[in-house]
Amino acid sequence: MQQYDYIFCGTGxxxxxxLxxxxxxxxxxxLNILLIDPDKKGKKDKTFCFWADVEEPIxxxxNPLISHRWDKVVLSGDKxxxxxxxxYNHVSSIDLxxxxxxxxxxxxxxKIISYVDEVKADKEGPFIILNGSVLRAKYIFDSRPPVYKTAQVRETHIFQSFVGWMIETENEIKDSNAFRFMDFHIEQQDSTQFVYVLPFSTKTALVEVTRFGAEKMSLTDAEELLDHYVKNNFGKYSIQDIEIGCIPMSNTGINNTQLPGIVTMGARNYQIKPSTGYAFKNMYYQARLIVEAIKQNQPIEVFNKSKSKAHKGRFSFYDGLLLDILKDKPKEGKPIFEALLKNVEVKKILNFLDEKTDVATDLSIFYQLPWKVFVSTLFERSFSFTWFRPLILTFITIFFLILSNHSALQNYLAYGLIMIGLVTVGIPHGAVDHLLETGKWNMKxxxxxxxxxxxLASFMGLLWYILPFLALVIFLAYSSWHxxxxxxxxxxLSKWSSTFWGASVLFYILGTHLSETNKILAVMGNLTxxxxxxxxxxxxxxxxxxxxxxASFALTVFWLFLSAYLPLLISFGLYFIGxxxxxxxxxxxxxxxxxxxxxxxxxxxxxxxxxxxxxxFLVFWSSAYPFEETKRWAxxxxxxxxxxxPHVISINVVYRSKE
Ligand SMILES: Cc1cc2nc3c(=O)[nH]c(=O)nc-3n(C[C@H](O)[C@H](O)[C@H](O)COP(=O)(O)OP(=O)(O)OC[C@H]3O[C@@H](n4cnc5c(N)ncnc54)[C@H](O)[C@@H]3O)c2cc1C
Incomplete structure (x- = not known):
């Protein structure tokens, strides 16, 4: 039986x-409405700012809640x-x-001051569990803070941490009718950090230092930066109020109950834009949609977002790219934002952040940004798609096949590529075996x-010297397995299928190049x-x-198949490195x-x-044989x-831990 029309879990x-x-x-x-929140909501805990057209519904x-508006901006300390x-509008949370x-x-x-334990639904409809009791309603509006899932591949979860001081200055604030947006004239401390200034009068302003990054800003760092910034810009000051906050900047999934009668809202419903942390305007427009649906007696759960619904489209792609940069290359944040603010018209930037620009405008904006970091991040991201690498290898294989009639050029390019691969990953991937057990160099x-x-390495060397046939059999066996x-x-794949796959690849590469293989095997110990x-x-x-x-597996089979028509060493090199x-x-x-x-x-x-x-090895063996190319490869x-x-044995630690 329904006890309420609506239950609001969270009244932020x-x-x-x-409402x-x-x-x-x-x-x-x-309507019979129940509000539940552990917080009485009796004091100002947030400052909500948003930009909007003067004539926009928001x-x-x-209007009655907006306590200050600015129609001028100072971008990164410039004009x-x-x-x-x-x-740019300001709403104080307490007024709301x-x-x-x-x-x-x-x-x-x-109104109940308490935590809701659970929000659920059964065949009778949605219900909540509050202090062990079940309470039912026609609709439950769930805006409890989101619980983010662990970031998966191509997902990033970082923070926008900030500390704001409401200050009163002795001197008059210059340009007090303009707000300062992302002023990067502060120490970056290997992060991306900047200051907002919202002047409320000629002598009062909210000055907020903000960091985008994987690490939250410490209070001590923030206070030092603020003190320095305020003294430099406004002279003597006193602090009237402090705001400390942290907003997730995330494109990971949120643990949500998607059931009839449960309406998720706010941060819990992916309303925070990952690359900026702004959510207020999105929440307002979600509320409008819900109101329209209620007016027309339509279901309102349709506005619940899933991760795939929330993070799709090109703007999510841009957000993801920026989050990756802010997380992995935090020093690049300042040059990117400064270039954006300096080279792009501010209204265009705000429309872009509102996701209202078209592709041509997006491109004109990107053109103004430092492109190298975006290209390298895009490249790194592309590698996280499992099909990307085999696709590149397919193109490389086809490219070398096209060069088949120009064997000198083919060899020059292919061996050059293989050499680069050997130096960058081929040998190094096995040269950290000493760290695998303990994670660090341990002198003991x-x-x-x-x-x-x-x-173990000498044992294999000796075996090649005295019993090359046995050495070859053992080498092929552990290489197949590895x-x-x-x-x-x-x-x-299962363990046996994996080994069978490894053996197939080896036999395929060697066996489709039989005469070249046998030339080398002959030198390695009269083998065939x-x-x-x-x-x-x-x-x-x-x-x-x-x-x-x-797709990754299928593409790998495809390019390996093609590589049979390349020389042995190129085919093997592409597999071994790529x-x-x-x-x-x-x-x-x-x-x-x-x-x-x-x-x-x-x-x-x-x-x-x-x-x-x-x-x-080369010197030692060259004395045993007159030296030419086949022998060098042998x-x-x-x-x-x-x-x-020994590498094959050591690396087991990695794969055992993945089981
Ligand atoms: C300090 C700060 C400043 C921000 N400033 C801006 C800004 O200027 N512009 C902008 O666009 N965005 C801003 N944001 C981002 C976003 O607008 C806010 O986070 C906004 O409050 C999100 O609204 P919400 O309803 O999802 O969450 P909240 O407003 O946080 O409301 C959630 C409510 O759920 C309650 N609750 C917690 N646990 C339970 C439970 N178990 N049961 C019931 N209730 C529970 C909490 O007490 C809280 O009242 C800011 C965020 C922060 C943290």
Whole structure:
């Protein structure tokens, strides 16, 4: 049985904006309403600012609540500009809450100061659990603070942390009819941080220091920055009031109950724009939509957003890109915003932030920004799409196939690329094995680790010297397992399927280039691969990939198939660098939680040692054979066999932890 028409879980900004509009539209008469919030909402806790056209409904409707308006702006400390017909509006949270207190008295609503435990629905309709009791209503408006899910691939969760001082100055504030928007003339402290100034009179202003970033700004840092900024800009001052806050800037999912009769609102309904933290205007317009639907007796849960609904379209893509930059390259924030504010007309910027611009305008804005950081971030992002790398490898394979009639150019470019790959990820992905167990260099265990590593590598070297056939069999066996392990984990194959895949790839690459393979094997120890591999051998794997609906897997099978028509070493090099080493690199980097550059630096000691060992190998073996290209490669593969033996064992830690 319904006890209430509406229950409001949370009576903050979004709930207040909705109640106000329901009242203005005369939709609250004779309704039994329950308001629940742990906070009495008896004091100012937030300053809500938003820009809007003077004639826009939000400006007209909220007119009595707007305590100050600015139609001029100073951008990043430069000259004053008009933003008319837009205005920047200020609403104090307490004025909004007071309106709701008056409505509560007027309609005689029930109000409970408490936390709602749960919001649910069953066949009788929506209900809440409050202090162990079940309370039912026709509609439950849920604006409790959102609980964000852990960020997944291509999702970013950072913070907009800020501290604001309401100050009174001794001297008059210059340009007190203009607000300052994102003034970057403060120390950046390796972050993206800036100041807003909202002058309320010639001697009072709200000065707010804000940081966009993964780390929240500490109160001490904020106070130091504010003191410095205020003294420099306004001289002597006294603090009247303090506002401290933090807004999530996030494109991750929110844990929500999407059930009939439950209407999610505010931050919980993805109303905060990820790249700016502004939400007030969005919440106002969501409230308008709800009111219109109620007037027309239409369902209102349709305005509930899911993550995919909230974060789609090109503006979400721009937001995501900026969040990535702010999180991973925080020092780039200042040059980006300064270029934006300096080169782009302010009204255009505000329309862009309101997501009202067309693609051509967006492009004209991006043209004014430092493009390198966006391109590099876009590139990094693209790599997080699992199909992106195999697609690039497909293009590279086709490119080298086109060059087949120009073998000198083909070799020059392909070996150049493989060499770059070996130096950047090929050897380094195995040169951080010493960090895999403990995550850092440990002087106590290091000597034993190095001794074991050298022993296993020397054992393989010795085996090649005295029993090359056995060495080859062992090398092929652990390489199949190792290649399959990295790919199989990514594509969710079983252990046996993974090893079978690894063996298929090896046999395919070697067996489709039988004469080249056998030339090298002959030098490696009078060995031969007895049977050629037909090109169709990979086709069953294409069926498996399609069955798993795995585009990355299917594309990999496709380009590997094409690579049979390239020389052996190019085909193997593309797989070893482009597929195996890059996958291994990503897995190890995630395991160690290091950035690319830090991991490469960590790999340097063993990486450099590996090249020295390779040189020694080449010198040692060259005395045994007259040296020419095939023999160089034979020596190279023996070297790879030696150093990969201990690596294959060490890297198990990474894949065991993924199980
Ligand atoms: C300090 C600050 C300043 C901001 N300034 C701006 C701005 O200038 N412009 C702008 O566009 N956006 C601004 N925002 C962002 C956004 O507009 C606000 O966060 C806004 O308050 C979000 O509204 P809401 O209704 O989702 O949440 P809130 O207003 O936070 O309301 C949620 C309510 O739920 C209550 N609650 C918590 N737990 C429970 C529970 N278990 N059961 C019942 N109730 C519960 C809380 O007490 C709170 O009253 C600001 C945010 C902050 C934090």
């Amino acid at each position: 900004a979004s709930a207040s904006l909705l 106000l509009q329901l009242h203005q539209n005369n939709l609250l008469q004779d 400006s007209l409707d909220l 004053t500009q008009s933003i008319l017909p837009l205005q 809450y007071n309106q709701i207190h008056q409505l509560t008295l007027h309609y005689n609503w029930q 265990v290091a000597p034993l680790f190095i001794a074991k590593y050298l022993f 290649f399959g392990q990295a790919d199989g984990k990514k594509w969710l 691969l007895p049977i050629a591999c037909p090109a169709w051998l990979l086709l069953p794997w294409l069926v498996v990939a399609i069955f798993h609906k795995n 597929q195996h080493s890059l996958t291994g690199w990503q897995d190890v980097r995630n395991h160690l939680k290091l950035s690319n550059s830090r991991m490469w630096i960590h790999s340097l000691p063993f990486h450099a040692t590996a090249w020295i060992f390779l040189l020694c 020596v190279f593969f023996i070297f790879i066999a030696c150093i990969s033996f």
